[in-house]
Amino acid sequence: MAAGKSAYRTEGTAKWALSYWSNRLKRNREDYVIIELTGEDMLQLLRRKSAPTLDELCASINDENRHEGIDFGEPVGEEIW
Incomplete structure (x- = not known):
């Protein structure tokens, strides 16, 4: 987004664009899409x-991103640990 434009003003356009390209690419609502x-x-x-999947997420764990x-x-109280 260009400087000075608010997310509120462009929200309708962004939703339309995503819907348009989603339909053009034959994506289902359940599909996972990343916009970068x-x-x-x-x-x-x-x-x-x-x-x-959980396996894919766990495979990305390394020493740099582990807390x-x-x-x-x-x-x-009555918690158990």
């Missing part, structure tokens, strides 16, 4: 058959 901003006023549509464990302390 590749430059000023340029979008790239990346197609997938479905949402990523440390969080210690919540001792139980203070």
Whole structure:
């Protein structure tokens, strides 16, 4: 989106464009679609058959994107851990 334009003003156009290209590419509502901003006023549509599986998501875990464990302390109510 160009500088100075609000998402509110372009929302209708964006929805129409997505619907139009979705129909042209014979996409179903259940299909998983990624839209990526590749430059000023340029979008790239990346197609997938479905949402990523748990195995695909787990395969992308590495040391750089793994967070440390969080210690919540001792139980203070009736929680179990």
